Amino acid sequence: MLKLIFPIYILLLFGNIKIAAQKLQLELIAETKLNKNLLETSGITSINSGKTFWSHNDGGNSTEIFEIDSLGKNLRTVKINNVKNNDWEDIIYDNKNSIYIADIGNNSKKRDTLFLYKIKVNDILSQDAVDAEAYKIILNTKLSRQDFEALIIKNDSIFLFSKNWTNGISFHSQVFTFSLKNKITPLHFIKTLSARNHFLPESQITSAAFDPTKDKVYLLSSTSIAVFRFSDLYASSKTKLKFLPLKILGQHEGIYFFENRFVITQERNKTLKKEQTMQFYKLTLKKNLH
Numbered sequence: 001m002l003k004l005i006f007p008i009y010i011l012l013l014f015g016n017i018k019i020a021a022q023k024l025q026l027e028l029i030a031e032t033k034l035n036k037n038l039l040e041t042s043g044i045t046s047i048n049s050g051k052t053f054w055s056h057n058d059g060g061n062s063t064e065i066f067e068i069d070s071l072g073k074n075l076r077t078v079k080i081n082n083v084k085n086n087d088w089e090d091i092i093y094d095n096k097n098s099i100y101i102a103d104i105g106n107n108s109k110k111r112d113t114l115f116l117y118k119i120k121v122n123d124i125l126s127q128d129a130v131d132a133e134a135y136k137i138i139l140n141t142k143l144s145r146q147d148f149e150a151l152i153i154k155n156d157s158i159f160l161f162s163k164n165w166t167n168g169i170s171f172h173s174q175v176f177t178f179s180l181k182n183k184i185t186p187l188h189f190i191k192t193l194s195a196r197n198h199f200l201p202e203s204q205i206t207s208a209a210f211d212p213t214k215d216k217v218y219l220l221s222s223t224s225i226a227v228f229r230f231s232d233l234y235a236s237s238k239t240k241l242k243f244l245p246l247k248i249l250g251q252h253e254g255i256y257f258f259e260n261r262f263v264i265t266q267e268r269n270k271t272l273k274k275e276q277t278m279q280f281y282k283l284t285l286k287k288n289l290h
Contacts, residue, residue: 043091044254064189150208164203171195209257
């Protein structure tokens with residue numbers, strides 16, 4: 001009996017060494033230069049599952065959105081008539097019939113009103129100049145000190161993620177929400193996302209993406225993508241964050257996720273000697289033997 005048990009024990013013991021722990025990692029597929037219309041690109045989305053993309057520039061620029069291909073070439077330009085570009089920071093698609101442009105930047109910490117602009121996809125596809133439907137977001141005195149650059153949409157709700165401007169070695173972002181059922185609305189606090197031993201750049205969130213099929217939220221910074229489960233936002237426990245380091249460091253401003261791939265836009269930065277680009281990453285599993 002012992003002769004039978006001993007080989008089985010040895011097999012189990014050493015067999016465990018070959019069990020692989022799977023970890024997510026980013027594989028850089030390509031980087032391409034954006035056209036000169038998007039020197040200050042500040043968000044990216046797609047309405048056709050990544051066949052082409054839509055992007056816009058940061059605050060102080062035109063109220064135009066640009067359709068581009070995967071080589072960064074400009075295909076179409078659409079002007080939004082009845083709005084201003086105070087500080088456009090992100091753009092998202094609701095996977096139905098509308099895109100939303102987020103005029104939510106607050107670097108000066110002086111804004112008491114933010115805006116979200118809704119534009120019908122059919123209008124964008126058929127016209128070169130369109131009107132937007134506006135949502136007015138009221139900030140109370142305390143929130144007027146918050147800066148936002150990232151948001152996602154789920155059903156009829158918008159979720160905003162604050163950009164951390166404080167010093168310290170920690171990840172810190174506050175999450176707020178509001179309903180699209182109201183044209184004038186305050187923000188409602190949900191929770192604070194935090195993680196120790198992560199430098200300030202990792203919590204300077206500049207864009208976000210959401211994968212409803214896997215319940216995953218992706219927060220972009222200049223150095224990494226932070227990942228967590230959307231359902232954890234409403235859990236009483238602390239939300240667990242995973243950080244995926246980017247292969248290219250720069251002033252990343254927009255992120256779009258589709259078919260296990262990320263498209264990231266990078267603004268031109270003369271100080272860092274970086275051009276405006278699109279970067280394509282694939283989300284893969286890294287196997288580590290134990």
